[in-house]
Amino acid sequence: MIYPSGRAVWAAAAGAVPAFLVALALPSFWYLGLLWSCLLLAFLAVDAAAGRGRASLNASIDAPQQVGVGGEFGVQITARHSGPRAVEARVGHDARLAPVSGSGGALQPTAGGGSLNLRFQALRRGVASFDRLWVRWRGPFGLVWNQVVLPVESKVAVLPDVxxxxxxxxxxxxxxxxxxxHAQRRAGQGREFDALKDYQPGMGRRMIDWKRSARHGKLLAREFRIExxxxxxxxxxxxxxxxxxxxxxxxxxxxxxxxxxxxxxxxxxxxxxxxxxxxxxxxxxxxxxxxxxxxxxxxxxxxxxxxxxxxxxxxxxxxxxxxxxxxxxxxxxxxxxxxxxxxxxxxxxxxxxxxxxxxxxxxxxxxxxxxxxxxxxxxxxxxxxxxxxxxxxxxxxxxxxxxxxxxxxxxxxxxxxxxxxxxxxxxxxxxxxxx
Missing domain, CATH: 3.40.50.410 (von Willebrand factor, type A domain)
Incomplete structure (x- = not known):
């Protein structure tokens, strides 16, 4: 996507006044007032072609995998490019996140590209996502913005703070x-068999292992533990x-x-x-x-x-x-x-x-x-x-x-x-x- 920058708008506005004066003073040479517009269009075309051809961008987002509700976290945008010197980026996010100080800005130059650090706050529980990244740069004359929309997939799990x-x-x-x-062990309770012990007065009759009691010649009770x-x-x-x-x-x-x-x-x-x-x-x-x-x-x-x-x-x-x-x-x-x-x-x-x-x-x-x-x-x-x-x-x-x-x-x-x-x-x- 290509669109004019603020500098191009001001330049076009500045050329409108002289064109109007030329047309007013020399009506037969009114076309001379269009020279500035034609010259500006030529510069815009050169700027657009040069800026677009020099750009080879590869951008990515680095965000934490999870964060607590109400917590703040940092997001780093990294762009690798060979052409443009000044690159700006803005990240798209859903309603679960709120930018602390804006969702975009100019990338700081680094070796082979640039990086931008942003801060976000998690507002609601759920899986928040950064779904797209807008990256733009100006041509050599600063008259045209070249912009690309890069699809990204970065998810942050917003967890309740327990x-x-x-x-x-x-x-x-x-x-x-x-x-x-671990589970507390209590004699006579639970379903998992633990050991045999001598029968004591007060134990339930259902705890008696009659077969083993007959074999040993004394009353033995089964002891269980909780699973x-x-x-x-x-x-x-x-x-x-x-x-x-x-x-x-x-x-x-x-x-x-x-x-x-x-x-x-x-x-x-x-x-x-x-x-x-x-x-x-x-x-x-x-x-x-x-x-x-x-x-x-x-x-x-x-x-x-x-x-x-x-x-x-x-x-x-x-x-x-x-x-x-x-x-x-x-x-x-x-x-x-x-x-x-x-x-x-x-x-x-x-x-x-x-x-x-x-x-x-x-x-x-x-x-x-x-x-x-x-x-x-x-x-x-x-x-x-x-x-x-x-x-x-x-x-x-x-x-x-x-x-x-x-x-x-x-x-x-x-x-x-x-x-x-x-x-x-x-x-x-x-x-x-x-x-």
Whole structure:
């Protein structure tokens, strides 16, 4: 792409005044006023041809692979060229990123090219991208801009910042008294056989190994330990209702933060963790991983859970999830619903899921509805709002009650307590050997 520079515009404007005066003073020689325009056009043509022919650009973008929400990071634009001396560049980005001091500028000369350092701030969670790069340079006379648009593909995973909440989660883990960071061993609990020991008064009769007791001539009891390789599935709904804000932050972002906290604790405890995101159809599915070293991978896959304006299809999502689970798992579902009618399909699918798996629903309290229901009735409109809000809250409790009747566990917590509440319940499940 070629277009005139500011210098060419000013030169053309400067030549218009003499041309007008020549035409006014010497009407029969009016064409002499066009000499400046013709001369300027000739210089423009030479400038365009020389600048375009001397340019052999090869530009690239260097950006970090991941960054936390609200954090700033640097982006380096590097261009290698042999012709133009002064090169300017501008990078295109999506709405998840905001430039701190502009998205472009002049490249500083380096050996064989130039470089430009820019600063950006991550505004929202997700996978941000730099999709194109505009590079331009002027010809030898500075009258023409030569511009090219280079397609680039540089992605930055914008992750929720869980560093501030990790301390609280680790404190909960320490309070659970897990010996040496593994599952606590307790006689008579768990499913994995550990050892035989002499039967003691107070032990249950079902712990007695009758065959070995007959062989040794004394009562022997089986001792079990809690398994450490439990499968934890974090299923996050990113549909329309979950994208509504709570205290200025979308519900899905708060759900992702709570899920990452529980994943951090579960990986520390030796369990296997997988991530599953869905709205109208399944979107994100990570394989089950074990060990704290894989937490970074779970974080990166969580950034791929995008915001959606579609209605959630629970039947398709939960059926797909159930088909991928080979053995009993703890399925933690982060979702939201309004009334029993919209949640009817979800209830039908959950009933089949609880037959084999332990299902836990994580819900955020609707503080807006609760505030409307408790609003002082100063006018008729306030009374109407309170009645409607109270009805919606009662219908919500009906759905929660039906979920519990189906065998699912439900936690309804404040948005800022969602993560710690989930960690507490997860540790409780381990202690009670429900996994």
């Amino acid at each position: 560093s501030s909440a990790r301390g609280e989660a680790i404190t909960l883990l320490q309070h659970a008294a897990l010996a040496e960071g 450490e390789n439990n499968n934890i599935v974090l299923a996050i709904d990113s549909g329309r209702l979950m994208c509504e804000p709570v205290d200025g932050v979308p519900k899905v972002d708060r759900a992702v933060t709570a899920a990452l906290l529980s994943a951090f604790i579960a990986l520390k405890g030796g369990d296997m963790v997988s991530l599953f995101g869905f709205d109208a159809r399944p979107r994100v599915s990570s394989g089950a991983v074990r060990g704290p070293a894989n937490f970074a991978m779970i974080q990166k896959r969580a950034a791929e859970i995008d915001y959606s304006s579609e209605e959630t299809n629970f039947t398709l999502a939960l059926t797909t999830l159930a088909a991928r689970l080979d053995h009993r798992s703890l399925v933690i579902i982060f979702t939201d619903f309004v009334d029993p009618i919209s949640a009817e399909l979800m209830l039908r699918t959950v009933g089949r899921l609880t037959e084999r798996h332990l299902v836990l629903f994580m819900l955020m309290k609707d503080t807006e509805l609760e505030g409307l229901a408790d609003m002082p009735p100063r006018s008729g409109e306030d009374v109407a709002r309170a009645v409607v809000a109270g009805g919606l809250l009662r219908e919500r409790q009906v759905v929660i009650g039906r979920l519990r009747l189906l065998g699912a566990h439900v936690i309804e917590a404040e948005h800022n307590r969602l993560g710690p509440a989930l960690v507490e319940r997860y540790l409780q499940f381990k202690q009670e050997d429900l996994l």
